[in-house]
Amino acid sequence: MNGLIGKKIGMTSIFNEDGTNIACTVVEALPNVVTQVKDEDSDGYNAIQVGYGEKKEKNTTKPLLKHFEKAGVSPKSKLVEFRDCSIGKNVGEEITIEDVFAEGDSVNAIGTSKGKGFQGVVKRHGFRGVNDATHGQHNRSRAPGSIGAASYPAKVVKGMRMGGRDGGRRVKMKNLKVVKIFTDKNLLLISGAIPGHKGSYVIIEK
Amino acid sequence: MDYIKYIHDQITETKDHPDFRPGDNISVAYTIKEGAKERIQKFKGDVIQISGTGSTKTFTVRKISNGVGVERIFPMNSPIINSIEIMKRGRVRRAKLFYLRDVVGKKGKIKERKFFK
Numbered sequence: 001m002n003g004l005i006g007k008k009i010g011m012t013s014i015f016n017e018d019g020t021n022i023a024c025t026v027v028e029a030l031p032n033v034v035t036q037v038k039d040e041d042s043d044g045y046n047a048i049q050v051g052y053g054e055k056k057e058k059n060t061t062k063p064l065l066k067h068f069e070k071a072g073v074s075p076k077s078k079l080v081e082f083r084d085c086s087i088g089k090n091v092g093e094e095i096t097i098e099d100v101f102a103e104g105d106s107v108n109a110i111g112t113s114k115g116k117g118f119q120g121v122v123k124r125h126g127f128r129g130v131n132d133a134t135h136g137q138h139n140r141s142r143a144p145g146s147i148g149a150a151s152y153p154a155k156v157v158k159g160m161r162m163g164g165r166d167g168g169r170r171v172k173m174k175n176l177k178v179v180k181i182f183t184d185k186n187l188l189l190i191s192g193a194i195p196g197h198k199g200s201y202v203i204i205e206k
Numbered sequence: 207m208d209y210i211k212y213i214h215d216q217i218t219e220t221k222d223h224p225d226f227r228p229g230d231n232i233s234v235a236y237t238i239k240e241g242a243k244e245r246i247q248k249f250k251g252d253v254i255q256i257s258g259t260g261s262t263k264t265f266t267v268r269k270i271s272n273g274v275g276v277e278r279i280f281p282m283n284s285p286i287i288n289s290i291e292i293m294k295r296g297r298v299r300r301a302k303l304f305y306l307r308d309v310v311g312k313k314g315k316i317k318e319r320k321f322f323k
Protein backbone atom coordinates (compact mmCIF):
# COMPACT_ATOMS: atom_id res chain seq x y z
CA MET A 1 0.00 0.00 0.00
CA ASN A 2 1.59 3.23 -1.08
CA GLY A 3 -1.02 5.87 -0.38
CA LEU A 4 -4.02 7.12 1.49
CA ILE A 5 -7.00 9.38 0.90
CA GLY A 6 -7.27 12.45 3.08
CA LYS A 7 -8.93 15.81 3.41
CA LYS A 8 -7.14 19.13 3.23
CA ILE A 9 -7.67 21.08 6.45
CA GLY A 10 -5.52 24.18 5.95
CA MET A 11 -2.01 25.46 6.31
CA THR A 12 0.30 26.39 9.14
CA SER A 13 4.03 26.50 9.78
CA ILE A 14 6.45 24.65 12.02
CA PHE A 15 10.06 25.14 13.12
CA ASN A 16 12.36 22.26 12.32
CA GLU A 17 15.51 21.22 14.21
CA ASP A 18 17.81 23.83 12.71
CA GLY A 19 15.34 26.61 13.44
CA THR A 20 13.99 27.24 9.96
CA ASN A 21 10.28 27.90 9.68
CA ILE A 22 8.65 25.65 7.09
CA ALA A 23 5.18 26.06 5.64
CA CYS A 24 3.02 22.95 6.02
CA THR A 25 -0.36 21.69 4.93
CA VAL A 26 -2.56 19.87 7.42
CA VAL A 27 -4.27 16.78 6.02
CA GLU A 28 -6.82 14.76 7.91
CA ALA A 29 -6.54 11.09 7.00
CA LEU A 30 -9.11 9.10 8.94
CA PRO A 31 -8.71 5.33 8.58
CA ASN A 32 -9.36 4.33 4.95
CA VAL A 33 -11.65 1.32 4.53
CA VAL A 34 -10.83 -1.39 2.03
CA THR A 35 -13.84 -1.81 -0.27
CA GLN A 36 -12.40 -4.18 -2.86
CA VAL A 37 -9.27 -6.22 -3.48
CA LYS A 38 -8.52 -6.88 -7.15
CA ASP A 39 -6.14 -9.55 -8.37
CA GLU A 40 -4.84 -11.07 -11.59
CA ASP A 41 -7.58 -13.71 -11.74
CA SER A 42 -10.57 -11.49 -11.15
CA ASP A 43 -9.58 -8.25 -12.87
CA GLY A 44 -6.32 -8.89 -14.69
CA TYR A 45 -4.29 -6.66 -12.37
CA ASN A 46 -3.52 -6.23 -8.71
CA ALA A 47 -5.03 -3.32 -6.85
CA ILE A 48 -6.62 -2.36 -3.58
CA GLN A 49 -9.66 -0.06 -3.52
CA VAL A 50 -10.19 2.10 -0.48
CA GLY A 51 -13.00 4.42 0.54
CA TYR A 52 -12.99 7.62 2.55
CA GLY A 53 -15.64 9.85 4.05
CA GLU A 54 -19.22 9.04 4.91
CA LYS A 55 -22.09 9.51 2.50
CA LYS A 56 -25.84 9.25 2.97
CA GLU A 57 -27.47 6.11 1.66
CA LYS A 58 -30.14 8.13 -0.18
CA ASN A 59 -27.43 10.01 -2.08
CA THR A 60 -25.73 6.82 -3.25
CA THR A 61 -26.60 5.25 -6.57
CA LYS A 62 -27.94 1.71 -6.45
CA PRO A 63 -24.98 0.05 -8.20
CA LEU A 64 -22.54 1.72 -5.79
CA LEU A 65 -24.76 0.90 -2.82
CA LYS A 66 -24.65 -2.78 -3.76
CA HIS A 67 -20.87 -2.49 -4.12
CA PHE A 68 -20.59 -1.16 -0.57
CA GLU A 69 -23.04 -3.77 0.70
CA LYS A 70 -20.89 -6.50 -0.81
CA ALA A 71 -17.89 -5.14 1.05
CA GLY A 72 -19.95 -4.84 4.22
CA VAL A 73 -19.17 -1.15 4.75
CA SER A 74 -21.24 2.02 4.95
CA PRO A 75 -21.39 4.18 1.76
CA LYS A 76 -18.19 6.16 1.20
CA SER A 77 -17.96 9.47 -0.64
CA LYS A 78 -14.54 8.93 -2.23
CA LEU A 79 -13.13 5.75 -3.72
CA VAL A 80 -9.54 5.39 -4.90
CA GLU A 81 -7.56 2.45 -6.19
CA PHE A 82 -3.91 1.85 -5.30
CA ARG A 83 -1.86 -0.57 -7.37
CA ASP A 84 0.33 -1.75 -4.48
CA CYS A 85 -1.33 -4.53 -2.45
CA SER A 86 1.63 -5.37 -0.24
CA ILE A 87 -0.23 -4.26 2.89
CA GLY A 88 -2.30 -7.47 2.82
CA LYS A 89 -5.54 -6.06 4.20
CA ASN A 90 -8.87 -7.69 3.46
CA VAL A 91 -12.17 -6.16 2.46
CA GLY A 92 -13.77 -4.21 5.29
CA GLU A 93 -10.53 -3.65 7.18
CA GLU A 94 -9.18 -0.21 7.99
CA ILE A 95 -5.85 1.26 6.94
CA THR A 96 -4.48 3.92 9.27
CA ILE A 97 -1.73 6.49 8.80
CA GLU A 98 0.85 4.42 10.69
CA ASP A 99 0.33 1.50 8.31
CA VAL A 100 1.52 3.59 5.38
CA PHE A 101 3.53 6.64 6.43
CA ALA A 102 6.31 7.50 8.81
CA GLU A 103 7.71 10.90 9.70
CA GLY A 104 10.30 12.02 7.18
CA ASP A 105 8.82 10.10 4.23
CA SER A 106 8.96 11.69 0.80
CA VAL A 107 5.44 11.81 -0.68
CA ASN A 108 3.43 13.12 -3.61
CA ALA A 109 0.11 14.86 -3.09
CA ILE A 110 -2.67 14.76 -5.68
CA GLY A 111 -5.65 17.05 -5.56
CA THR A 112 -8.04 19.06 -7.69
CA SER A 113 -6.70 22.60 -8.00
CA LYS A 114 -8.84 25.61 -7.16
CA GLY A 115 -10.99 26.76 -10.08
CA LYS A 116 -9.83 30.06 -11.52
CA GLY A 117 -12.61 30.65 -14.08
CA PHE A 118 -11.90 32.09 -17.52
CA GLN A 119 -8.32 33.32 -17.53
CA GLY A 120 -6.08 34.96 -20.10
CA VAL A 121 -2.89 33.54 -21.51
CA VAL A 122 -0.60 35.28 -19.02
CA LYS A 123 -2.08 33.46 -16.03
CA ARG A 124 -3.13 30.30 -17.86
CA HIS A 125 -0.02 29.58 -19.90
CA GLY A 126 2.63 31.87 -18.47
CA PHE A 127 2.82 34.17 -21.51
CA ARG A 128 4.60 37.42 -20.84
CA GLY A 129 2.44 39.91 -22.71
CA VAL A 130 4.08 43.08 -23.96
CA ASN A 131 6.00 44.81 -21.22
CA ASP A 132 6.79 47.99 -23.12
CA ALA A 133 4.91 51.18 -22.41
CA THR A 134 6.51 52.92 -25.37
CA HIS A 135 7.42 51.87 -28.95
CA GLY A 136 3.81 52.27 -29.99
CA GLN A 137 2.42 49.85 -27.39
CA HIS A 138 -0.98 50.40 -25.89
CA ASN A 139 -3.39 47.97 -24.18
CA ARG A 140 -1.03 45.08 -24.94
CA SER A 141 0.41 44.19 -21.54
CA ARG A 142 -1.49 40.90 -21.25
CA ALA A 143 -2.04 40.15 -24.95
CA PRO A 144 -1.12 36.79 -26.50
CA GLY A 145 0.56 38.23 -29.63
CA SER A 146 0.41 36.45 -32.97
CA ILE A 147 -1.55 33.20 -33.14
CA GLY A 148 -0.33 32.14 -36.58
CA ALA A 149 0.62 33.06 -40.14
CA ALA A 150 -1.63 34.49 -42.89
CA SER A 151 -3.01 32.93 -46.08
CA TYR A 152 -0.92 29.86 -45.53
CA PRO A 153 -1.94 27.89 -43.47
CA ALA A 154 -5.03 30.15 -43.33
CA LYS A 155 -6.09 28.69 -40.03
CA VAL A 156 -5.07 28.61 -36.41
CA VAL A 157 -3.26 25.37 -35.71
CA LYS A 158 -4.86 22.96 -33.28
CA GLY A 159 -3.65 23.18 -29.71
CA MET A 160 -2.80 26.89 -29.93
CA ARG A 161 -2.60 28.11 -26.35
CA MET A 162 -5.29 30.70 -25.69
CA GLY A 163 -7.41 31.99 -22.85
CA GLY A 164 -10.03 29.78 -21.29
CA ARG A 165 -11.11 27.92 -18.18
CA ASP A 166 -8.23 27.55 -15.77
CA GLY A 167 -7.79 25.51 -12.61
CA GLY A 168 -10.11 22.80 -11.32
CA ARG A 169 -7.96 20.03 -12.74
CA ARG A 170 -5.98 17.19 -11.22
CA VAL A 171 -2.58 18.39 -10.03
CA LYS A 172 0.20 16.37 -8.48
CA MET A 173 2.77 17.97 -6.21
CA LYS A 174 5.91 15.88 -6.05
CA ASN A 175 8.59 15.40 -3.42
CA LEU A 176 6.83 16.76 -0.38
CA LYS A 177 7.81 15.58 3.08
CA VAL A 178 5.78 14.15 5.93
CA VAL A 179 6.91 16.53 8.65
CA LYS A 180 4.82 15.22 11.52
CA ILE A 181 2.08 12.71 12.24
CA PHE A 182 -0.57 13.14 14.93
CA THR A 183 -1.96 9.65 15.32
CA ASP A 184 -4.59 10.44 17.94
CA LYS A 185 -6.35 12.91 15.61
CA ASN A 186 -5.37 11.18 12.33
CA LEU A 187 -3.57 14.27 11.09
CA LEU A 188 -0.63 14.54 8.71
CA LEU A 189 1.59 17.60 8.49
CA ILE A 190 3.08 17.80 5.00
CA SER A 191 5.66 20.32 3.90
CA GLY A 192 4.63 22.82 1.24
CA ALA A 193 1.31 23.54 -0.40
CA ILE A 194 -1.17 20.96 -1.67
CA PRO A 195 -3.57 21.67 -4.55
CA GLY A 196 -7.22 22.27 -3.79
CA HIS A 197 -9.42 24.21 -1.42
CA LYS A 198 -9.91 23.46 2.25
CA GLY A 199 -12.04 20.38 2.74
CA SER A 200 -11.18 18.91 -0.66
CA TYR A 201 -10.02 15.34 -1.05
CA VAL A 202 -6.33 14.75 -1.55
CA ILE A 203 -4.44 11.56 -2.31
CA ILE A 204 -1.13 11.24 -0.53
CA GLU A 205 1.11 8.63 -2.12
CA LYS A 206 4.62 7.47 -1.46
CA MET B 207 -10.00 25.30 12.19
CA ASP B 208 -9.94 23.45 15.49
CA TYR B 209 -7.52 20.95 13.97
CA ILE B 210 -5.07 23.74 13.23
CA LYS B 211 -5.50 25.01 16.78
CA TYR B 212 -4.84 21.49 18.05
CA ILE B 213 -1.62 21.32 16.02
CA HIS B 214 -0.54 24.73 17.31
CA ASP B 215 -1.07 23.51 20.85
CA GLN B 216 1.05 20.45 20.10
CA ILE B 217 3.97 22.07 18.29
CA THR B 218 4.45 25.38 20.05
CA GLU B 219 6.74 25.51 23.02
CA THR B 220 5.32 28.38 24.98
CA LYS B 221 8.08 30.78 25.88
CA ASP B 222 7.42 33.14 28.75
CA HIS B 223 8.24 36.35 26.99
CA PRO B 224 7.08 39.50 28.75
CA ASP B 225 3.66 40.69 27.71
CA PHE B 226 4.37 43.53 25.30
CA ARG B 227 2.01 45.55 23.13
CA PRO B 228 2.26 47.63 19.97
CA GLY B 229 3.95 50.90 20.88
CA ASP B 230 6.30 49.33 23.39
CA ASN B 231 10.03 49.79 22.95
CA ILE B 232 11.62 46.37 23.24
CA SER B 233 15.00 44.73 22.87
CA VAL B 234 15.02 41.32 21.19
CA ALA B 235 18.08 39.17 21.81
CA TYR B 236 18.44 36.58 19.09
CA THR B 237 21.17 34.18 18.03
CA ILE B 238 22.85 34.55 14.68
CA LYS B 239 25.02 31.92 13.07
CA GLU B 240 28.24 32.90 11.37
CA GLY B 241 29.58 29.70 9.92
CA ALA B 242 30.17 27.49 12.95
CA LYS B 243 30.09 30.34 15.44
CA GLU B 244 26.98 31.51 17.21
CA ARG B 245 26.50 34.83 18.87
CA ILE B 246 23.69 36.88 20.32
CA GLN B 247 22.64 40.16 18.79
CA LYS B 248 20.08 42.63 20.03
CA PHE B 249 17.47 44.38 17.94
CA LYS B 250 16.03 47.39 19.74
CA GLY B 251 12.99 49.23 18.48
CA ASP B 252 9.28 49.90 18.70
CA VAL B 253 6.73 47.15 18.24
CA ILE B 254 4.53 48.32 15.40
CA GLN B 255 2.47 45.21 14.85
CA ILE B 256 1.48 41.93 16.44
CA SER B 257 -0.33 39.62 14.07
CA GLY B 258 -1.39 36.04 13.67
CA THR B 259 -2.44 33.43 16.20
CA GLY B 260 -1.04 30.24 17.65
CA SER B 261 2.31 29.10 16.33
CA THR B 262 2.22 31.53 13.41
CA LYS B 263 1.98 34.63 15.62
CA THR B 264 4.54 37.28 14.70
CA PHE B 265 5.56 40.75 15.78
CA THR B 266 7.26 43.55 13.86
CA VAL B 267 9.94 45.74 15.40
CA ARG B 268 10.91 49.05 13.81
CA LYS B 269 13.98 51.11 14.54
CA ILE B 270 15.79 54.00 12.91
CA SER B 271 19.32 52.96 12.05
CA ASN B 272 21.60 55.72 10.74
CA GLY B 273 18.59 57.68 9.61
CA VAL B 274 17.09 54.73 7.75
CA GLY B 275 14.02 52.94 9.03
CA VAL B 276 14.63 49.21 9.57
CA GLU B 277 11.87 46.72 10.32
CA ARG B 278 12.22 43.13 11.32
CA ILE B 279 9.49 40.53 11.69
CA PHE B 280 10.01 37.88 14.36
CA PRO B 281 7.86 34.79 14.83
CA MET B 282 6.70 34.89 18.45
CA ASN B 283 7.80 31.31 19.11
CA SER B 284 10.97 31.43 17.04
CA PRO B 285 13.75 29.25 18.48
CA ILE B 286 16.33 31.90 17.60
CA ILE B 287 14.87 34.39 20.08
CA ASN B 288 16.79 34.19 23.37
CA SER B 289 14.97 36.82 25.35
CA ILE B 290 12.79 39.87 24.99
CA GLU B 291 13.14 42.87 27.28
CA ILE B 292 10.69 45.75 27.53
CA MET B 293 12.63 49.00 27.64
CA LYS B 294 9.69 51.40 27.66
CA ARG B 295 5.94 51.00 27.42
CA GLY B 296 4.22 53.28 24.96
CA ARG B 297 0.75 54.79 24.91
CA VAL B 298 -0.75 54.41 21.45
CA ARG B 299 -4.29 54.49 20.14
CA ARG B 300 -4.16 51.81 17.48
CA ALA B 301 -2.99 48.23 17.09
CA LYS B 302 -0.94 48.68 13.90
CA LEU B 303 1.44 51.63 13.93
CA PHE B 304 2.19 51.82 10.22
CA TYR B 305 1.78 55.61 10.33
CA LEU B 306 5.24 55.72 11.93
CA ARG B 307 6.71 54.93 8.52
CA ASP B 308 5.50 58.22 7.10
CA VAL B 309 6.16 60.62 9.98
CA VAL B 310 9.43 62.34 10.69
CA GLY B 311 10.81 63.82 13.89
CA LYS B 312 8.65 64.57 16.88
CA LYS B 313 5.47 63.17 15.34
CA GLY B 314 7.09 59.75 15.22
CA LYS B 315 7.68 59.75 18.94
CA ILE B 316 5.54 57.47 21.07
CA LYS B 317 4.37 58.78 24.46
CA GLU B 318 5.37 56.70 27.41
CA ARG B 319 2.76 54.74 29.29
CA LYS B 320 3.70 55.16 32.91
CA PHE B 321 0.82 53.37 34.62
CA PHE B 322 0.27 49.74 33.78
CA LYS B 323 -0.64 46.53 35.55
